[in-house]
Amino acid sequence: MFKEQGMKLSTRSRYGVRMMSDLADHYDLVPIFLKDIAKREDVSEKYLSLIVISLRSAGLINSTRGAHGGYKLARRPEEITVKDILEALEGDICLVDCVSNPESCSRVSICPTRDIWGILGRKIGETLSSVTLADLASTRRKKAENNIRSNI
Amino acid sequence: MFKEQGMKLSTRSRYGVRMMSDLADHYDLVPIFLKDIAKREDVSEKYLSLIVISLRSAGLINSTRGAHGGYKLARRPEEITVKDILEALEGDICLVDCVSNPESCSRVSICPTRDIWGILGRKIGETLSSVTLADLASTRRKKAENNIRSNI
DNA sequence: ACCTTTCCTATCGATTCGATAGTAATTAAA
DNA sequence: TTTAATTACTATCGAATCGATAGGAAAGGT
Incomplete structure (x- = not known):
C-alpha cells in the first residue's frame, strides 16, 4: 500500500499510438513492415504484433x-483520432462502471461522486478526439526541424 | 491480450473520494468513526483504514x-479539490513518465506523442481541481431532494 | 483496569502487465 | 515449385499490482 505512481497510461496504449503515428508518416506508400516500425519506434516486434491485432x-x-x-492506415491520417486508437486498445x-452501466451499482441515485467521473470521462474523450494522426505527423516534422537547427 | 476494459479508476481512488465526500457532509462536527463511514459508504472498514493513511x-x-x-477534514470543504484527493491516493x-521526467526516455526530442500526453494530463488536472468537496456535498443534497420528490 | 478507536505491518489470492516463444497461414519472387 | 519473408494465432512466463483480510500495537477516554 505504498506505491506512489498511479494514473499511468499502459505501454500497450503508448506503443499503439507510437505505431499509428509512424504509419501516418508513411501514409499512401506501400505497406510497412512491422519489423521496421518496431525498429524505428524502439519497441519489441513480437509485442507490437499483438497490439496490432x-x-x-x-x-x-x-x-x-x-x-x-x-x-x-485504413483511413487518411486526418480521419483517425487518438481516441479511436485508445478505444481500440483499451x-x-x-x-x-456505473457511468455507462447504472445497474452495476445500487448507490447510483445517491452517490455524488458518480457525476464527476462522468464529466471527467467526457472531457478526456473530447481532448483525445481533438487530436488526429495528422496533428501528430505535423508535430513530428516540427520537432525534426528544431533538432536540425539546434545541431547547427 | 483480449481484455477489453481499460482506463478504469482504481477502487482505492473511488473509495477515497467517497470517504472524503462523506466527511464533507459532517464537517465542523465531532470526529467521525471510520466504522460509520465504512457502513454508510458501503466499503470494507479494514480496507478504508489503509486508504485513510x-x-x-x-x-x-x-x-x-x-x-x-x-x-x-483538515480544511473547509471548499478548500479541498478532487485533485488533492487523487494526488494523495495515486x-x-x-x-x-517522460512528461514530468524527460530523462526517462531518450526519444523525448523526437517523439510526437509525448506532447499529447502532456496536454491530456494537464486537462485532467484542470477538471479535477475544478471540483471541490463542497460541490460534492451540494450535489448530494440535490440528489437526496430528488429522491424524496420521486417517492411521493 | 478496560474498552474503543486509530495505527501499522504483513500477507493472501487473483488478476493484469509486459514480454517471449513457437508455429501456422499466406504471398511474392527465384 | 521451392524458398524466403511476412503476418496471424495461441500459449505461456515472471513480475507487478490490486483488492482485501488479519492481527496486534499504540493512544486515549471512562
Whole structure:
C-alpha cells in the first residue's frame, strides 16, 4: 500500500499510438513492415504484433500477409483520432462502471461522486478526439526541424 | 491480450473520494468513526483504514486516536479539490513518465506523442481541481431532494 | 483496569502487465 | 515449385499490482 505512481497510461496504449503515428508518416506508400516500425519506434516486434491485432480488428489499419506484406492506415491520417486508437486498445473510455452501466451499482441515485467521473470521462474523450494522426505527423516534422537547427 | 476494459479508476481512488465526500457532509462536527463511514459508504472498514493513511499524511484530514476518536477534514470543504484527493491516493497525475521526467526516455526530442500526453494530463488536472468537496456535498443534497420528490 | 478507536505491518489470492516463444497461414519472387 | 519473408494465432512466463483480510500495537477516554 505504498506505491506512489498511479494514473499511468499502459505501454500497450503508448506503443499503439507510437505505431499509428509512424504509419501516418508513411501514409499512401506501400505497406510497412512491422519489423521496421518496431525498429524505428524502439519497441519489441513480437509485442507490437499483438497490439496490432486490436488495431486491425477495430478497422484502423489494413494488413497484407506474405512477402512484401505489411500494414497501412485504413483511413487518411486526418480521419483517425487518438481516441479511436485508445478505444481500440483499451476498450471504452469510462472511468467507472456505473457511468455507462447504472445497474452495476445500487448507490447510483445517491452517490455524488458518480457525476464527476462522468464529466471527467467526457472531457478526456473530447481532448483525445481533438487530436488526429495528422496533428501528430505535423508535430513530428516540427520537432525534426528544431533538432536540425539546434545541431547547427 | 483480449481484455477489453481499460482506463478504469482504481477502487482505492473511488473509495477515497467517497470517504472524503462523506466527511464533507459532517464537517465542523465531532470526529467521525471510520466504522460509520465504512457502513454508510458501503466499503470494507479494514480496507478504508489503509486508504485513510495516505489522506492523512497528505494533510487532507486530521485524526484523533482512542475512544471517541475518528477523522475530520483538515480544511473547509471548499478548500479541498478532487485533485488533492487523487494526488494523495495515486501520486502525481502524470500519464507517462517522460512528461514530468524527460530523462526517462531518450526519444523525448523526437517523439510526437509525448506532447499529447502532456496536454491530456494537464486537462485532467484542470477538471479535477475544478471540483471541490463542497460541490460534492451540494450535489448530494440535490440528489437526496430528488429522491424524496420521486417517492411521493 | 478496560474498552474503543486509530495505527501499522504483513500477507493472501487473483488478476493484469509486459514480454517471449513457437508455429501456422499466406504471398511474392527465384 | 521451392524458398524466403511476412503476418496471424495461441500459449505461456515472471513480475507487478490490486483488492482485501488479519492481527496486534499504540493512544486515549471512562
